Amino acid sequence: MASFPLQILLGVYLGLVTGIVPALVAWVLGFTFKYFTNVSIPGFGVVVLALAIAGVNGGLLALNDRAIVGGANGVAILVAIVVVLMLSMYAHAKGDQMGAATPKRLTLKKLADRTLSADVVDLVGGRGEVSLQITGDVGDMEGYPPLPGELRRAIREASIALPADLPISELEHRAEDRLRSEFDLANASVRIDERGHATVAAAPPTAGLSKRVPAGKRAVSLTTMVPTGTAAGDEVTIRTRDATYEGTVVSVRPAKEGSGEPAATDGGTEAEAPSPPVAKTAAGGRDRVTVAVSRETAGVLLEHEVTGLSVRSRGERREFELLALLRRSGKRLRRVTVREGGALDGHGLGEVGVHSQYGVVVLAARGDGGWTLVPGGGYVPAAGEELFVVGTPADLDAFAGVAA
Structure with a gap:
């Protein structure tokens, strides 16, 4: 009979070799069972099945079988x-555990989606x-003018914080x-x-005020009393002596912001002070503001x-909340103009x-x-x-290719 340590080593070896198939079945x-029915198999049933597959006669009773225990x-x-x-x-x-954690609706797209490494995720506010x-360097985009140096530097120093539970493709968008x-x-x-490092290429603005003026409107600059905090996008009522628009x-x-006076120093090395942040709202009082109005109203305001x-x-x-929910589900909202002679x-x-052929919904x-x-549908x-x-x-993209 072999010594006790050798018996232990032999038992571990036999258990590892014999237990591979029962472990795989378990x-x-x-x-x-967990994935399809959300039910866990009792551990006792797994033990009995594993011993049966391993070829142990009598199952758990083999632990008390004198023929086995007393053998060589x-x-x-x-x-x-x-x-x-x-x-x-x-x-x-x-x-x-894997059956409970695996998504029930698993698609090839979800399998292909890459996610960020857990090492770069910070816990902020419980998420x-x-x-x-x-x-x-921030690169230039083909077909566009090159970026100005100041804008390129500002983009390079930008801080972008995003939810970490999204796939990388959604984070890029x-x-x-x-x-x-x-x-x-x-x-x-x-x-x-996967490490959260972003490579950016950008194109400078191609237009200024004209991009913010809706189609069919005209931009008019007015000098009047402007409420404090007025910002671009606010809807306003303009009063003249005869009517309102x-x-x-x-x-x-x-x-x-700031008084404009240079700060006193202690004689140390002078460094270029960063420019103070500029608020994008009106200071209030009598000031100049540019509004978008109809063509007829623009003529009246210029004359009165x-x-x-x-x-x-x-x-x-609520539309911003709706757009956020759509983006969270991987959807986008796009405006498509029907082309003359097109499919639509x-x-x-x-x-x-x-919907059936292109997978989109017209809101x-x-x-x-x-x-x-x-x-x-009609x-x-x-x-x-x-x-x-x-x-x-x-x-x-597929729908716009045939409709627009």
Whole structure:
């Protein structure tokens, strides 16, 4: 009879070799039951099944079988049985855990989506957040003028904080939108790796005020009493001596912070002081403001004296919350103009198969007759109408290719 340590080693070896198949079966059963039925298999059932697969006669009763315990290799067999049980229980627990954590609707797209490394995620306010680090020089985009040096430096030093639970592709889209809105860029491209390092290419603004003036409107600059805090996008009422008119603020003269006096130093090395931040709201009082109004109203305001300007209440903007929910689910909202002679010109939405074939949903349509909300399958758009469509970026690109 071999010595006791050798019996232990022999038992561990036999248990590892014999327990591979029972452990694999235990993992498959644990994962399958938890994933499809959300039910965990009892551990006792896993133990009995594992011993049966391992070929142990009598199951757990083998631990009390005198023929086994009193045999020449009794210690080795008992150790092997214990190892098989431990492997099976561990595999079952892991399978049960993976079955609970695996998404129920698993698609190839979700499998292909990359996510950030857990090392770069910061816990802020109870949720994961990542601060993107722009590495390297900010590149220029082909077909656009080069970026000015000051704008390139500002983009390079920008701080972009985003939720860390999103796939990298969605983080790239959000970072691009953030850069376009913050720096008024004509276009931007962001590529992010698993470490949160971002490579950015951008195009400078191609227009100034004209981009913010809606179609069919005219921008007029007025000098009058402006409420403190007025900002671009505010809806205002403009008063003259004879009538009142409505418009939208497109730009204001920002209020400058600081007294303008240089700060006294202690004689140390002088460094270039950063420029003070400039608020994007009006300081208040008699000031100059630019508003977008209709063509007829623009002519009237240029000929008459403006006696006052007041800001109208907009209430809560639920549309921003809606857009955030759409983006969180991987959807986008896009405006598509129906092309003359295209697939939609003179054909119903249901006939073309907007949803069934292209996977998009038309939320609204705007034509000469006004707005149509949630048009049905029988709605027939005409050339020149604008459709507001929701779908994934790929589906929207495919739909715009045939409709616009």
